Amino acid sequence: GESVGLHLPTLSVQEGDNSIINCAYSNSASDYFIWYKQESGKGPQFIIDIRSNMDKRQGQRVTVLLNKTVKHLSLQIAATQPGDSAVYFCAERARNTPLVFGKGTRLSVIA
């Protein structure tokens, strides 16, 4: 796959468990954040976003938490499934600037 070869941190979880993927961002001016999932052979897929005026946002089986004090973002996936195996990227954006991507985390789900 396209991200194979990148020396990414890897998170291995058992199927059915919850996953937490963390991301530290660098720009204190960032006001918008997105989590993307990239499966082998595919482009990054939008999962969920959050603006800086929020601390938490929930989607279907996913929750994003934002801690602006320590510039930390996390993605929680409930009841992780084999189809969740992928590389996950956080992206941040300050006003009038493009999205800047983190290095990514590889999630491996053990059946």
Place this chain on the structure above:
Amino acid sequence: DSGVTQTPKHLITATGQRVTLRCSPRSGDLSVYWYQQSLDQGLQFLIQYYNGEERAKGNILERFSAQQFPDLHSELNLSSLELGDSALYFCASSPASEATEAFFGQGTRLTVV
């Protein structure tokens, strides 16, 4: 399916050559972004166009150029290709000039030999 279409999916070319990558954004989206994903660099922002005008520029080499046409599709031109240009090139689109709700295409895998 994100609604963003990129062609071609794969491209193999020789060093020194020139190629053009094409992107059709989602219906209604005015912004197009180009990113490069190489094995050791992650996703790097190259350039953004909004409604036909260049909006932001990232780490784009002088050998690379892009444009957005009146029908909002975009092309990324890569010239004097080098081995190190081998990478995945992604296009993303979003409704407005701000990079919110940006959706990506499937990418073009460029191999320079």
